[in-house]
Amino acid sequence: GAGVSQSPSNKVTEKGKDVELRCDPISGHTALYWYRQSLGQGLEFLIYFQGNSAPDKSGLPSDRFSAERTGGSVSTLTIQRTQQEDSAVYLCASSTTGALNGELFFGEGSRLTVL
Amino acid sequence: AQKITQTQPGMFVQEKEAVTLDCTYDTSDQSYGLFWYKQPSSGEMIFLIYQGSYDEQNATEGRYSLNFQKARKSANLVISASQLGDSAMYFCAMRDHNAGNNRKLIWGLGTSLAVNP
Numbered sequence: 590g591a592g593v594s595q596s597p598s599n600k601v602t603e604k605g606k607d608v609e610l611r612c613d614p615i616s617g618h619t620a621l622y623w624y625r626q627s628l629g630q631g632l633e634f635l636i637y638f639q640g641n642s643a644p645d646k647s648g649l650p651s652d653r654f655s656a657e658r659t660g661g662s663v664s665t666l667t668i669q670r671t672q673q674e675d676s677a678v679y680l681c682a683s684s685t686t687g688a689l690n691g692e693l694f695f696g697e698g699s700r701l702t703v704l
Numbered sequence: 705a706q707k708i709t710q711t712q713p714g715m716f717v718q719e720k721e722a723v724t725l726d727c728t729y730d731t732s733d734q735s736y737g738l739f740w741y742k743q744p745s746s747g748e749m750i751f752l753i754y755q756g757s758y759d760e761q762n763a764t765e766g767r768y769s770l771n772f773q774k775a776r777k778s779a780n781l782v783i784s785a786s787q788l789g790d791s792a793m794y795f796c797a798m799r800d801h802n803a804g805n806n807r808k809l810i811w812g813l814g815t816s817l818a819v820n821p
Contacts (some may be wrong), residue, residue, distance in 0.1 A: 610817035622808065631708075631795060631811035632749075645808070678747060689736050690756060693809065 593696035595681050601702045602671055610666040612698045614683030622684075622693065623656055623666050627677045635679075638664065647669070671703045706731045708796050715817050717786045724771070725781040725815045727740035727796030731783045736800040738779040739809065740770065743793040752794075755779055783817075 594613040602608050614621050623635040634648035640657045649655070653671075658664040668675055678700050682693040707730040717723040731739065740752040755763045755770045763770045771780040783790055792817050797809040 596773070629813075631813045632797075634808045634810075637808055648808070680749065682749070689755050692739075692751045692754065693749070694751070695741075697746060697748045700747075 593681055593694050595679075595696035595698055595699050598697065599700045599702075601704065603704050604673060605670055607667065608671055608701060609668045610668075610679050610681075610701070612664045612666070612681030612683075612696060614662065614664070614681070615694055616662075618683035618685055618694070619661070620684045620691065621658060622682045623664070624680045624682065625677045626680055626698070632680065635666070645676050665688055668701075671701075673703045676701055676703045705709055706733075706798060706800065706810045708798055710796055710812035710815050712756055712815045713813075714766045715815055717783075717817065717819055719788060720785055722782060722784045723786055723817065725783070725794050725796075725817065727779045727781065727812060729777050729779060729796070729798050731777075731798065731800055733800040736798055738770070738772070739797040739799070740768070740779075741795045741797065742790075743795060743814070744789075744793070749795070759807050786819045788819050788821060791817060793817075799821070 596611045617678045619640045621638040624632040626632050636656045637645040656666045678698040680698045682695045684691040684693050709728045736757045738755045742750045753763050753765045753770050755767045755772045762772050767784045769782045793814045795814045798810040799809050
């Protein structure tokens with residue numbers, strides 16, 4: 590498709606289980622972001638990939654969270670040993686560059702519910 | 705520290721009227737960019753408009769315009785001729801030039817806009 594694609598759109602899991610969320614950015618976009626949006630909150634930055642540079646992981650809330658981006662395209666966000674406070678919508682965005690005025694294109698998000 | 709403040713949790717407007725959504729920001733940087741995004745109930749974030757700190761003109765995109773007052777550090781979004789489809793959450797965000805390789809956006813908590821028929 591032409592836009593940012595995220596899967597799954599909804600995920601319900603039990604506390605303690607691991608989950609993987611996938612993001613397929615727009616073809617050719619070198620920058621990829623993961624954000625988390627909790628109910629009634631703004632977007633919380635998690636991690637940023639730009640080309641072949643080392644990712645900025647400064648927003649990851651704990652070492653249970655990790656992300657990788659293979660071949661400069663698809664990214665996977667992994668949450669290990671999920672906790673109830675991990676319940677949120679996880680949004681992926683991509684842009685052509687990391688330029689100041691670079692518009693971010695968002696996917697529709699993956700809604701994670703941890704029981 | 706950088707911060708975005710949106711003081712209006714919820715707003716109502718009559719269809720076809722104009723509405724202003726407030727956004728103030730805090731940064732010590734001289735070069736930065738301001739964004740507005742719309743998030744309908746479907747959840748996708750939709751880019752609306754961008755204003756650079758050195759842009760002399762207020763940005764406009766169709767029915768959207770940005771009332772940029774640099775000295776007051778405000779970047780209010782004005783939606784003219786509101787439509788029912790404008791009902792959504794609206795987020796103000798900022799990105800600064802001095803973030804090195806990290807171009808992450810700092811986000812406000814959003815304003816929920818309801819357009820009444």
